Amino acid sequence: MPRPKTHDLALRVRLLDRAGELLSGEGAAALSLRRLAADVGTSTTAVYSLFGGKPALVRELYVEAFQRLGKRLRAVVPTGDPADDLVRLGIAYRDSALADPHLYSVMFGATVPGFEPDDTATAQSRAALAPLLDVIRAGTESGVFTDAGGTMAMACWGLVHGLVSLELCGNLPPDLDVATTYEHALRANTAGWTRRQSTVVDQVVPADRVD
Amino acid sequence: MPRPKTHDLALRVRLLDRAGELLSGEGAAALSLRRLAADVGTSTTAVYSLFGGKPALVRELYVEAFQRLGKRLRAVVPTGDPADDLVRLGIAYRDSALADPHLYSVMFGATVPGFEPDDTATAQSRAALAPLLDVIRAGTESGVFTDAGGTMAMACWGLVHGLVSLELCGNLPPDLDVATTYEHALRANTAGWTRRQSTVVDQVVPADRVD
DNA sequence: TACCGATCCATAACACTGTCTTCAATCAGA
DNA sequence: TCTGATTGAAGACAGTGTTATGGATCGGTA
Known part of the structure; x- marks a missing residue:
């Protein structure tokens, strides 16, 4: 069928971890989806497919x-x-x-x-x-x-x-x-x-x- | 000399009033410089010449x-x-x-x-x-x-x-x-x-x- | 083996933001 | 009337969250 999924649970955890690091280390302004995605090695789409958007990620x-x-x-x-x-x-x-x-x-x-x-x-x-x-x-x-x-x-x-x-x-x-x-x-x-x-x-x- | 000043104290007061209204009525997200300037009938430059930027306006x-x-x-x-x-x-x-x-x-x-x-x-x-x-x-x-x-x-x-x-x-x-x-x-x-x-x-x- | 079609996701577009630069409009003095 | 300094609106720029698109990728089928 399709190409293998990379927007999986492991990526979800990595995104959450990195988001917490950015927030704790550099504050709220540093937590942008582009920065977050680049740091984790994916695209901003991942945040939308795994969470639904930035507010939903912050909810986590x-x-x-x-x-x-x-x-x-x-x-x-x-x-x-x-x-x-x-x-x-x-x-x-x-x-x-x-x-x-x-x-x-x-x-x-x-x-x-x-x-x-x-x-x-x-x-x-x-x-x-x-x-x-x-x-x-x-x-x-x-x-x-x-x-x-x-x-x-x-x-x-x-x-x-x-x-x-x-x-x-x-x-x-x-x-x-x-x-x-x-x-x-x-x-x-x-x-x-x-x-x-x-x-x-x-x-x-x-x-x-x-x- | 130059053209008459319109970025004066009266405009400053109007900007502050409107900024307070936007904040109270629709929350922080509604307070954008473009919206604020348009509502008051001026340009975003006014905020910079009268206050110095958005953070300075918020300080007021x-x-x-x-x-x-x-x-x-x-x-x-x-x-x-x-x-x-x-x-x-x-x-x-x-x-x-x-x-x-x-x-x-x-x-x-x-x-x-x-x-x-x-x-x-x-x-x-x-x-x-x-x-x-x-x-x-x-x-x-x-x-x-x-x-x-x-x-x-x-x-x-x-x-x-x-x-x-x-x-x-x-x-x-x-x-x-x-x-x-x-x-x-x-x-x-x-x-x-x-x-x-x-x-x-x-x-x-x-x-x-x-x- | 070659193809097909379904699926995934990175790229790019969109509409917005704050900020800074440019430059036409303006008016007092010469 | 002309000059020149000053003002401030418009536009450029780099960034944001969000969304649409279309190329890449694989299993099943012919």
Whole structure:
């Protein structure tokens, strides 16, 4: 029949690898289809036959990025102290982002115009945060945290993502000891979700959180 | 001498206005110099003679965005309750972002490749957060907050930015009551920075924050 | 063995982008 | 009226993502 296929799974992997390298090494601007195809030794057509276009290729990187994040978070083994586990998860989150900043920007920043994660991709991203949900559930069940219907997970994710985002965008003072400050912020946030001794009435805590 | 100038300050304002409209109405992809020039009734040269290029034009939008944010934050008049003021500042921050999502993305997201805010632009952005610093200073001086060298401001900024960013990226569950959840998160974070009664020893609070 | 036809994919075209150069249009002063 | 400096629109250039085309390649058939 026809000529043998060269747009196969192996080429697909090589394209993804090289795309990740370009993104991590030289940023989003360096990731052009012509450059990518030339580096891998094929033509731009390969991206269209194997993925469907540049946004679809970036979608794969998006999934890959969240899988790496999930791997790092799962590597944080619970110690039984939910508050401490929560802080350690936050630190692992930052480590993951700093290890591959451009890949992190694919997850949230609009690195590539026209790319919008679809539902299945979003679901995969949510799955990466399972360790966070586990720790919060454990802490809530043991009475350490006072979560109110999933609110706490969103708050924790927002905090770590926001801080990491500010750091990567260069919005933090250059002379700042980020690691220490970051951990301080994590501990303060954790403390805010921590149940206080019931005999103490702290006026600053809103009424709907005291039970 | 020469022909009369039409690349003047009035045209500059019109270009900025239209650029903001394009960004807010149709997103970053719609902001091309040819489209912009045609809409305003000039040529792409105007952007180069008046700004210096597309990144420089975006820089102006960056400054404009932070000025709008600063205006919203300054509109929050302190009540004397620093904890409550802090939460209200956070809500104003989100309102500002939701009012013009694409302008918000210029502040942090890499909306336009090649655009990096310079030092003066960064300084202007920092100035927009002055109300936040004021409230934290007031709360610290009155003994309500326990800040440790500017850490608290970064944490608060990180939290609001992170939550808003997740919301704008569509990373939050669609059926979530974001406003309520958002305020919960703000109150919890605020509580974490609130000084507790000195007689209570809370084991979850790290030792370096108890003084 | 020679041919054929189905299949694959590199090449090239298209419409767009930001940027830079060219040069005709313009108007004050001589 | 002529000159000459200056302005800014038009066009060139190199790049982008995407798509249409047609040559190259092989198995099955005559």
